[in-house]
Amino acid sequence: MSKTITIDSKMIPFQEGQTIMEAATAAGVYIPHLCHHPEFTPHGSCKLCTVNVNGRGCTACTYPAIDGQEILNETKELNDDRRKITQMLFVEGNHLCPGCEKSGNCQLQAVGYYLNMLDNHFAHFFARRDLDASHPDVLIDRNRCIFCTLCVRASREKDGKDVFAISGRGINKQLVFNSESGQLKDTGLGVNDQAAHICPTGAILIKRTGFTVPIGERRFDHNDIAETGLEQEHSDHG
Amino acid sequence: MKQFIQDLSEKNHHQATRLLQILRAIQSRYHYVPADAIEQLAGLLNKPRTQIISVVEFYSFFHLQPKGQFEILISDSITDHMLGKINLTSYLARQLKVAVGEVREDGIVSLDNTSCTGMCDQGPAGLVNGYALTRLDRARIDVITDLINQQKPLAAWPVELFHIEDNIHKPGLLLKQQINQGAALNVAFKRGLKETLAEIDKSGLRGRGGAGFKTAMKWQFCSEEAQSERYVVCNADEGEPGTFKDRVLLNSFAHQVFEGMTLCAAIIGAQKGFLYLRGEYLYLYDQLQCILDERRKAGLLGIDILGQGLNFDIEICMGAGAYICGEESALIESLEGKPGIPRNRPPYPVTQGYLGKPTVVNNVETFLAAAAIAVNGGDWFASVGTAKSKGTKILSISGDCARPGIYEYPFGTTIETVLMDCGAANVMGVQVGGPSGTFISNQEFDRKLAFEDLATGGSFIIFDESRNILDMVNNFTHFFAHESCGFCTPCRVGTSLLKKQFDKIVEGHGSAGDVAALEELCQVIKGYSHCGLGQTAANPVLTTLERYPELYQDKLKKISYEPGFDLDGALEIARRMANRTDAGAHLTQVGEDHE
Numbered sequence: 009m010s011k012t013i014t015i016d017s018k019m020i021p022f023q024e025g026q027t028i029m030e031a032a033t034a035a036g037v038y039i040p041h042l043c044h045h046p047e048f049t050p051h052g053s054c055k056l057c058t059v060n061v062n063g064r065g066c067t068a069c070t071y072p073a074i075d076g077q078e079i080l081n082e083t084k085e086l087n088d089d090r091r092k093i094t095q096m097l098f099v100e101g102n103h104l105c106p107g108c109e110k111s112g113n114c115q116l117q118a119v120g121y122y123l124n125m126l127d128n129h130f131a132h133f134f135a136r137r138d139l140d141a142s143h144p145d146v147l148i149d150r151n152r153c154i155f156c157t158l159c160v161r162a163s164r165e166k167d168g169k170d171v172f173a174i175s176g177r178g179i180n181k182q183l184v185f186n187s188e189s190g191q192l193k194d195t196g197l198g199v200n201d202q203a204a205h206i207c208p209t210g211a212i213l214i215k216r217t218g219f220t221v222p223i224g225e226r227r228f229d230h231n232d233i234a235e236t237g238l239e240q241e242h243s244d245h246g
Numbered sequence: 247m248k249q250f251i252q253d254l255s256e257k258n259h260h261q262a263t264r265l266l267q268i269l270r271a272i273q274s275r276y277h278y279v280p281a282d283a284i285e286q287l288a289g290l291l292n293k294p295r296t297q298i299i300s301v302v303e304f305y306s307f308f309h310l311q312p313k314g315q316f317e318i319l320i321s322d323s324i325t326d327h328m329l330g331k332i333n334l335t336s337y338l339a340r341q342l343k344v345a346v347g348e349v350r351e352d353g354i355v356s357l358d359n360t361s362c363t364g365m366c367d368q369g370p371a372g373l374v375n376g377y378a379l380t381r382l383d384r385a386r387i388d389v390i391t392d393l394i395n396q397q398k399p400l401a402a403w404p405v406e407l408f409h410i411e412d413n414i415h416k417p418g419l420l421l422k423q424q425i426n427q428g429a430a431l432n433v434a435f436k437r438g439l440k441e442t443l444a445e446i447d448k449s450g451l452r453g454r455g456g457a458g459f460k461t462a463m464k465w466q467f468c469s470e471e472a473q474s475e476r477y478v479v480c481n482a483d484e485g486e487p488g489t490f491k492d493r494v495l496l497n498s499f500a501h502q503v504f505e506g507m508t509l510c511a512a513i514i515g516a517q518k519g520f521l522y523l524r525g526e527y528l529y530l531y532d533q534l535q536c537i538l539d540e541r542r543k544a545g546l547l548g549i550d551i552l553g554q555g556l557n558f559d560i561e562i563c564m565g566a567g568a569y570i571c572g573e574e575s576a577l578i579e580s581l582e583g584k585p586g587i588p589r590n591r592p593p594y595p596v597t598q599g600y601l602g603k604p605t606v607v608n609n610v611e612t613f614l615a616a617a618a619i620a621v622n623g624g625d626w627f628a629s630v631g632t633a634k635s636k637g638t639k640i641l642s643i644s645g646d647c648a649r650p651g652i653y654e655y656p657f658g659t660t661i662e663t664v665l666m667d668c669g670a671a672n673v674m675g676v677q678v679g680g681p682s683g684t685f686i687s688n689q690e691f692d693r694k695l696a697f698e699d700l701a702t703g704g705s706f707i708i709f710d711e712s713r714n715i716l717d718m719v720n721n722f723t724h725f726f727a728h729e730s731c732g733f734c735t736p737c738r739v740g741t742s743l744l745k746k747q748f749d750k751i752v753e754g755h756g757s758a759g760d761v762a763a764l765e766e767l768c769q770v771i772k773g774y775s776h777c778g779l780g781q782t783a784a785n786p787v788l789t790t791l792e793r794y795p796e797l798y799q800d801k802l803k804k805i806s807y808e809p810g811f812d813l814d815g816a817l818e819i820a821r822r823m824a825n826r827t828d829a830g831a832h833l834t835q836v837g838e839d840h841e
Contacts, residue, residue, distance in 0.1 A: 052590045053734050055774045065773060070590040092770050096739035130743050130767075131750075131810060155732070173296030176303040177568070177585070178730040179742045186296045188285060 011075040015059075016082050028068040028079060029057060038234035039081055040090055040119055042097075042208050043156035044069040048165055051157055054097075056090050056119065091123040092130075099130045100179070102137065102151035103209070109218030110210030112226030116154060117209075118233035133179075140185070143192040145199035145215050152211040153183050159212055163203035171195045171203055183211070250275065251283050255290040262291045263601075265301055265583030266566055269308050270525070273566075274375065277356075278312040297584075304585035304731075306360060306567030307376070307525050314349050314356035316394045318342075320382075321371040323362035323487045324677075324721040325644045325707060331370045334382055335359075341391040355394050361569055361725060362487035363526045366644035366707070367413050367651045375400060376528040380410055408529065412494045413651025416667060418638045419630060420611075420618055421499075421654050428546050430505045430620035431512070435554050439513050443469075446616055448624030450636030454611035455481060455572070456679060456703035457778075458635075461612055468596040469514040471604035478510045478519035478558075479600065479607040481577055485524055485569040486680035487725060488705035490642045492610040494652050496523070496530050499614055500537045504560060506613025508547065509620055510606055511558040519560040520600070522577050525567050534562055569729040573777050574607040575599075576731065587733045588777035611640055611704070631657035635696040643668050645677075645708035655695060662691040664706065672711045675793075680705035681722035682782035685715070685789040715794060716752055716801075719786045723748050726783035737780030740771035744784060750810065756802045764798070765791060 010021045013028065015037050022031035027050060032039050043054040052070035059068045060080040068081075080086065097103075097116060105111050137150035155174055163171040175184045187194035197204060204212060223229070227236060254271050258264035268287065272279050279302050288295040302308040320326070320335050335346060335357075344350040344357045365371035368380040374390070377400060386407060393403055414421060434442040447462035468476060480503065484492040495503060507519045523530065538560055541547040549557050563581055565571050571580045575589035578600050599605020608616075615637060619627050627637045635657035641664065644650045648669025655664065665673055675687045678695075679702035686693060686700070693699050709718065727741040747764050750756050768784035768791075775781045791798060813833045821831045 050590070052776065055734050055736055055776070058774055067590070067776075072592065089770055089774060092766075093735050093774060096735050096743065099743075100739045131746055133742070154735075155738070170294040170296070173294065173300050175296065175300040176732070177305075178727065178732040179738055180303075181732045181738070184296050184299055186294050188295070 011073075013073050013075070013077040013079055015079045022073040026073050028059060028061070028066070028071050028073050028077070031073045032068065032081070037081065039068045040087075040122060040233075041069060042115055042119060042154060043158065045158055045161075045206065048158065048161040051161070054154070054156060055093055058086065058090070060086065087123055090119075091125050094120050094123055094125055095127075095129040097154045098125075098128050099132045101133075101135065101153060108152070108210045109213055110152075112223055112229045113221075114210055114228075115208035115233065116152075118228040121228070122233050137182070140192045142194075143197060143215075146192060146197060146204050147213045147215055148183065148185075148192055149211055149213070150183055152209045154209055154211075155181055155183075156208060158206045158208065159183075159203045162206040163197070163201065166202040167198075169196050169201065169203070171197045171201070247276070247280065247283065248286065251286045252290070255287065260290050260292075261583075262293050263581065263583045265291065265293075265298065266305070266580060267563060269298075269302060269305075270564055270566060273308050276312075277315060277317060278309045281310075300585055301583065304568065305525075305565075308566055312349065312353065314344075314354055315397070316355045317373075317375050318355060318357045318390075319360035319363075319373040320357070321361075321363040321365065321369060321373075322359040322721070322725070323366055323369070323371075324718050325366035325488060326362075326369045326371060327717070327721060328645060328709075328713070329370045334370055334384070334387065337384055338382075338387050338391075341387055342394065354397060360526075360567065361485065361729060364484055364490040364493050364524070365410070366488050366490055366642065368411055369644075373526065376525060377408060378410060378526065378529050379407055410493075410497070410529070411651075412498055413649075414494060414498075415649050415651045416653040416655070418640075418654030418656065419627070420615060420638060420640065421652070424499055425502055425505065425617055425621045427501050427505070427541070427544060428552065430502075430509050430617040431546065431552055431554075434509055434512060434620045435552060442509070442620050443513050445624040446619050449615075449619045449627035450624075450631070451612065451615055451619060451627065452635065452697060453609060454615065454639070454703070455574075455609035456486075456682075456701060458697045458701060461608065461616060464596055464606055464608070465510060465513050468604045468606045471597055473603055474515065475601075475603045476514050476516040477600040477603055477605040478507050478514070478516045479574075479577065479581065479605055480507050480519065480521045480610055480613055481572065481574060481607055482527070482610050483522050483524045483565050483572040483577055484527075484610070485572045485729075486682060486703055486705050487722075488642060488644055488677065488680045488707040489703055490644075491640045491652055491704045493527055493530070495610050495614055495640075496527070496534060500534055501541070502617045503610055503613050504537065504541060505546070506608075506615070506617035507560060508551065508556075508558055509617055510608070510613065512551075512554075512556050514604075514606055516606075517557050517559075519558065520581055521560060521562045522571070522581060523562055523564050524571075525565045528564065531562060531564065538562070568731075569725075570731045570777075570779055573779065576777070577607065578605065585731070587731050588779075590776075609703075632694070632696045632698065634698045639695055639702070640704055641695075641702070641706045642704050643706045643708070646670060646673070646710035646713070647708050657696045658694050660692055660694055661686065661700070664695070665691065665708065668708070670708045670710070674709050674711045674713060675715070676709070677705070677707040677718065678702050680707075681725055681786055682778065684785065685718075685793065687793050715790055716797060719790050720748065720752060722786035723783075726779065730779065730783070734774075734776035734780065736771050736774040737776065737783060740767060740775070740780070741783050743767055744771060744787065748787060751798060751801050753812075754801060754803065755810065755812065758802060760802060761791070761795075761798045 020035040041057040050069040052067040057068040140148040349356040372379040451461040452458040571586040576586035580586040727745040732738040
């Protein structure tokens with residue numbers, strides 16, 4: 009007999025070694041997330057995928073599925089708090105959606121819509137963050153970085169390059185590049201690297217492609233992120 | 247410099263796990279970590295430069311920009327504040343002619359604040375080039391200023407500046423009598439290791455860092471792991487503000503602590519142990535190395551310990567200013583030469599710890615107690631304490647009392663008793679367990695020290711009625727924001743938001759609803775953070791809000807709308823540019839003047 013967990017009363021089978029997120033995704037259940045991507049080692053830092061497992065909060069992308077777990081995912085309480093966590097990400101950086109090339113393709117924005125986020129709620133930090141436009145094909149806007157480390161993991165695990173790292177501590181963290189000058193152009197980053205395409209926000213952009221898909225026809229313009237879900241992530245990057 | 251870095255790396259066998267120790271040596275010599283050194287190390291250690299930079303930028307004691315030849319740091323614990331730290335620091339800044347956070351123009355001296363240095367019983371305290379300074383006052387500051395201006399090397403400074411007292415005022419079961427060197431190991435080998443583990447189990451000993459996991463169970467789990475390479479780690483990263491008992495244990499009871507570690511190694515089958523010593527306790531390093539040497543010579547460490555076929559040795563690794571490394575998985579990351587970011591759990595360290603191998607991490611006091619239990623038996627320990635908290639707890643008592651210092655009590659002792667013993671009068675409340683613990687008011691002094699009531703790692707800070715509770719909360723809340731590792735969103739952003747929201751209220755810019763917003767923010771940080779730091783970072787606000795809601799409400803302006811910032815302050819730049827100081831160039835906050 010196969011092992012199962014229940015998420016919001018729905019029975020979900022899983023294989024030994026799967027995380028709650030993996031089991032949920034395979035069964036077509038969406039759990040909000042930003043730092044998780046099925047192709048990379050789970051990180052567990054954004055905390056959006058927090059679910060209630062047998063009464064206790066756990067990060068679905070890192071927590072193993074265990075037979076008989078009763079999990080709550082789509083509850084008002086969890087989604088209210090997920091909204092606050094998303095708002096935290098918005099006020100920490102400088103996210104100006106109307107002027108961002110990624111608008112409509114941005115997972116941060118899409119999660120905000122999904123969670124019915126209507127304002128930023130918290131006081132803005134207005135942090136001063138630098139841009140790096142030195143690379144011929146790739147632009148980095150640190151204002152939009154949410155420290156998910158997907159680019160760090162993609163560069164290390166898929167591209168074999170270690171172009172990116174997150175440096176600093178606490179609120180003073182920043183994305184740094186592996187070159188003696190500290191500039192992106194002097195790293196080994198190539199425009200076809202996975203790391204250049206993995207960013208869930210508009211922090212890493214491919215130059216001269218920003219509007220090839222017009223606003224109104226973008227990934228999340230007509231479908232919310234729960235529908236497009238992980239399947240889309242697979243076809244985009246897999 | 248090239249040669250120095252080359253030699254240093256060689257001395258550390260080009261091991262990236264030794265990165266913190268290597269960077270400590272570079273910082274100590276050059277007073278910063280130069281970019282060239284990072285480039286060279288990246289090559290020697292075969293690591294991306296970004297990984298080295300991220301370590302430098304993570305730890306408070308490493309700097310990418312030069313600090314002074316004399317790096318002075320003043321402890322920012324609430325207890326230092328209570329002893330007049332603010333005035334003293336201003337005096338020091340004036341005398342040295344350097345602003346806080348700056349390097350003097352001649353590059354001789356730099357001055358800054360640092361989180362609690364663990365000298366709360368003899369503050370105000372500080373560090374000079376990593377070495378602890380105690381009992382700072384104006385006279386001492388004058389002496390220090392002269393020494394710095396004459397550029398006297400630290401070795402030539404008067405020793406009394408660095409004198410540190412143990413201040414053991416109430417020894418109990420553990421502190422009254424040390425075990426003889428080797429006694430625990432001899433008894434354990436004679437009795438049998440399994441039987442000795444059974445004694446530790448019988449003693450009911452639980453981890454003394456605060457979380458209280460059963461020690462025997464942890465050792466048992468680790469010993470049952472399939473992988474045979476195992477590690478013992480002693481957590482001496484005593485960073486919780488107000489805690490300093492481990493400092494005293496390592497100064498006067500180090501043999502017994504090392505013996506406890508060796509006992510653990512024998513039981514779980516480990517060949518290697520680490521003492522992770524917080525950077526602030528650098529002054530203990532040399533004497534601890536001597537004790538390890540003595541133990542090697544006595545056959546109590548090294549190859550074939552006591553002729554029983556046990557091979558085990560202990561290495562001392564120093565931290566570099568990061569409270570988060572007291573969290574066991576962050577400590578392990580740090581031991582591996584990385585930023586101290588707590589790991590995802592499971593797996594737990596007992597199954598995958600240092601280098602992914604089974605690892606026992608215990609507090610200094612836990613190893614001390616385990617060694618005594620091996621000698622005296624489980625019943626000896628279990629005969630005192632309460633049902634769920636056996637034995638004694640060593641407290642670090644500071645704040646408003648006549649005799650701050652070290653006190654050992656059986657679990658179950660009331661707060662009242664403790665306050666009487668240390669000579670505290672007119673007490674308003676006590677912070678038990680440090681900033682991450684609980685504030686209790688003078689209505690609750692019948693409460694008991696025990697895992698089932700007030701669990702504590704040992705910090706016990708007393709506040710008398712002359713103190714302002716909000717000053718304490720302010721200090722603690724800023725502390726957590728400073729020490730958050732930044733890994734997860736709720737803690738990274740939340741602790742900084744909490745600081746802002748708290749400041750807004752306390753500075754009088756809060757309006758109706760701001761206290762509710764404060765509490766709501768606390769709940770998100772507490773409920774969703776990755777590790778214990780974030781989960782407890784809101785405790786200072788929550789525990790005081792619960793007890794003194796009126797303190798917060800009274801700070802709110804009684805108007806219906808209040809801007810979230812200082813209107814008049816925001817005009818400062820405009821005034822300066824317009825060269826105006828007249829009344830017309832000033833604004834009051836909305837509502838007050840226009841009604």
